[in-house]
Amino acid sequence: MEQVFMENFSIYAKILQEKVDSLNIFLDALKRPNHITHNEREKFVSNPLNAFGLIRRLNQDWPKLQNYTQKPLGLVQLTAMQDIVSAAPESFDMNEKLKAMHRIETTYDLQPKDIAKGLLQRTEFNYKLSFRDCLSLAHHKFEIGEFKRSLLWFQEALKLNADGSFDNMNRLQEMELKGFATAVAKRSIYLSNQALTNETIDNMVNTQLQDAKQMDLEQLISSKLKQWINADSTTPPTDHNLGCRGLFPKKSNLVCRYNSSTNAFLQLAPLKMEEVSRDPYIVMFHEVVSDKEIEEMKGEITEMENGWTSLEDPKEIVSHVYWIRKESSFSKRINQRISDMTGFKLEEFPAIQLANFGVGGYFKPHYDYYTDRLKELDVNNTLGDRIGSIIFYAGEVSQGGQTVFPDLKVVVEPKKGNALFWFNAFDDSSPDPRTLHSVCPVIVGSRWTITKWLHYAPQLFVKPCSPRVLKE
Numbered sequence: 001m002e003q004v005f006m007e008n009f010s011i012y013a014k015i016l017q018e019k020v021d022s023l024n025i026f027l028d029a030l031k032r033p034n035h036i037t038h039n040e041r042e043k044f045v046s047n048p049l050n051a052f053g054l055i056r057r058l059n060q061d062w063p064k065l066q067n068y069t070q071k072p073l074g075l076v077q078l079t080a081m082q083d084i085v086s087a088a089p090e091s092f093d094m095n096e097k098l099k100a101m102h103r104i105e106t107t108y109d110l111q112p113k114d115i116a117k118g119l120l121q122r123t124e125f126n127y128k129l130s131f132r133d134c135l136s137l138a139h140h141k142f143e144i145g146e147f148k149r150s151l152l153w154f155q156e157a158l159k160l161n162a163d164g165s166f167d168n169m170n171r172l173q174e175m176e177l178k179g180f181a182t183a184v185a186k187r188s189i190y191l192s193n194q195a196l197t198n199e200t201i202d203n204m205v206n207t208q209l210q211d212a213k214q215m216d217l218e219q220l221i222s223s224k225l226k227q228w229i230n231a232d233s234t235t236p237p238t239d240h241n242l243g244c245r246g247l248f249p250k251k252s253n254l255v256c257r258y259n260s261s262t263n264a265f266l267q268l269a270p271l272k273m274e275e276v277s278r279d280p281y282i283v284m285f286h287e288v289v290s291d292k293e294i295e296e297m298k299g300e301i302t303e304m305e306n307g308w309t310s311l312e313d314p315k316e317i318v319s320h321v322y323w324i325r326k327e328s329s330f331s332k333r334i335n336q337r338i339s340d341m342t343g344f345k346l347e348e349f350p351a352i353q354l355a356n357f358g359v360g361g362y363f364k365p366h367y368d369y370y371t372d373r374l375k376e377l378d379v380n381n382t383l384g385d386r387i388g389s390i391i392f393y394a395g396e397v398s399q400g401g402q403t404v405f406p407d408l409k410v411v412v413e414p415k416k417g418n419a420l421f422w423f424n425a426f427d428d429s430s431p432d433p434r435t436l437h438s439v440c441p442v443i444v445g446s447r448w449t450i451t452k453w454l455h456y457a458p459q460l461f462v463k464p465c466s467p468r469v470l471k472e
Contacts, residue, residue, distance in 0.1 A: 104400070107244050107440065139179070154222065177218075182205055184224050243410075243440070244440035256275070319356060348455075397447045401440055430468070
C-alpha cells in the first residue's frame with residue numbers, strides 16, 4: 001500500500017513541480033525594475049511599447065494565469081491516494097502496534113537508544129527510527145504511565161532533532177510535539193487541582209502553550225516526566241520474561257533418540273525426538289513438517305480471525321487464527337502424523353488450528369486443560385479435558401517467539417519444521433499445573449503454528465487412567 005501511495009505521490013509532486021516551473025518561467029519573463037514612485041510609473045507607461053505590453057498582459061495573460069493556478073491537477077493520483085488512505089490501518093491498529101512494540105521492549109529489557117538505532121538484542125538492522133517514530137513511542141509510554149521509558153524515548157527523539165528548530169521540522173512533527181506537550185500539561189494541571197473540569201483544564205493548557213516555542217515544549221515535557229519518574233513503579237521481571245531473555249539454567253540428563261515404538265509405521269520411518277522434560281513429559285519432534293506442507297497449509301486459509309489474549313477487557317490482538325474443520329488431504333495427513341507421534345486416536349476430533357503471530361505477537365501464561373476460561377469457550381464439549389497438546393512450528397522466526405514453561409524453567413525455540421508435544425494431565429487425568437506455558441513476543445519473523453489439543457474421552461483405552469505416582 002505504501003509503495004503504491006508513494007508512486008502516486010511522486011507523480012503528483014512532479015505534476016505540481018511542472019506547474020511551478022511554468023509559473024516561474026512566466027515570472028522570469030516579467031522581470032523589470034521596481035517602479036516605486038508615481039513619476040517612475042508614469043514614465044514607464046509613457047512609452048507606448050510598455051503601455052501596450054502592460055495592457056495586453058493584464059487583459060489576456062493574467063486571467064489565463066489565474067485560471068491556470070486554479071486548475072485542479074493530478075486528480076487521478078489524488079483519487080488513488082485517497083482510496084489507499086481509506087483502506088489504511090486505523091487508530092486501533094496503530095495502538096495495537098504500539099502495544100506490540102512495548103511488549104518487545106519490556107519483555108526482553110531492550111533499551112530505547114538501541115532500538116532507535118536498529119539494534120534488537122545482539123542483532124543490528126539497517127533501519128533507524130525517525131523523530132516521529134520515537135516521539136510516538138514516547139507519547140504512548142506516557143499514556144500508559146511508563147514515565148521513565150517515555151523520557152528515554154523522548155530524549156532519543158530530541159537527538160534526531162538536535163538543531164532544535166521548527167524551521168527544520170515539518171508541520172506534522174510540530175503538531176506531534178505540541179500534542180504530546182498538551183497531554184503532559186493537562187496531566188500536570190489535573191494533578192495540581194483534581195476539582196477542575198476538563199473544559200477549564202483545556203482552557204488553561206491552551207493559554208499556557210499559546211505562544212510556546214519549541215524549546216518551551218521540550219522543557220515542559222522533559223521536566224514533568226523527570227518529576228513523575230519517582231512515582232513510576234518498576235516491577236521485577238516475571239519467570240515468563242526471564243525465559244524469553246534466555247536466563248533459565250540449562251537442563252541436563254536429557255537425551256535425543258529415534259522414536260520407533262509408538263506404532264508399527266515408525267519401525268520403518270522412526271522420528272527424531274528430543275527430551276525437553278521428563279516430568280512432566282515434554283518432547284520435541286524434529287523435521288516432521290516440510291516447507292511444501294507449510295505452503296499447502298497456507299492455501300487452506302480463507303480468512304483468519306483475531307486471536308485475543310482473553311475474554312475480559314481490555315482485549316489485545318496477539319495473533320490471527322483459522323480452524324480447519326472440514327477434512328482435507330492436508331489435515332488428514334497432519335492428523336495421521338500426530339497419531340504416529342503420540343499413539344493417540346484423533347477420529348472423533350479431526351479439526352486443527354492454524355495461527356500466525358506477527359511482530360510482537362505473544363500469549364500470556366495459560367493452561368491448555370479446562371479452566372473456567374476454556375469452559376466458557378467450549379460449552380458443548382463432550383470429548384473431555386485436554387490431556388495433551390502438540391504444536392507444529394511452521395514459520396521462520398529468527399528472534400523471539402519461544403514457548404516458555406515458566407514454572408519448569410523450560411524454553412523451547414520455535415524452529416521451523418519441528419513439533420512440541422506435552423501432557424497437560426497427571427496419570428490419573430487430573431490437571432498438571434506445572435504445564436503453565438506462554439509464548440514470547442515475536443521480535444523478528446512470522447510465527448506460524450499448527451496446533452492440536454488431544455482430549456481424554458477418545459483416548460480412554462489408549463491411555464487409561466492410573467494412580468498418580470508420587471515422586472520422592
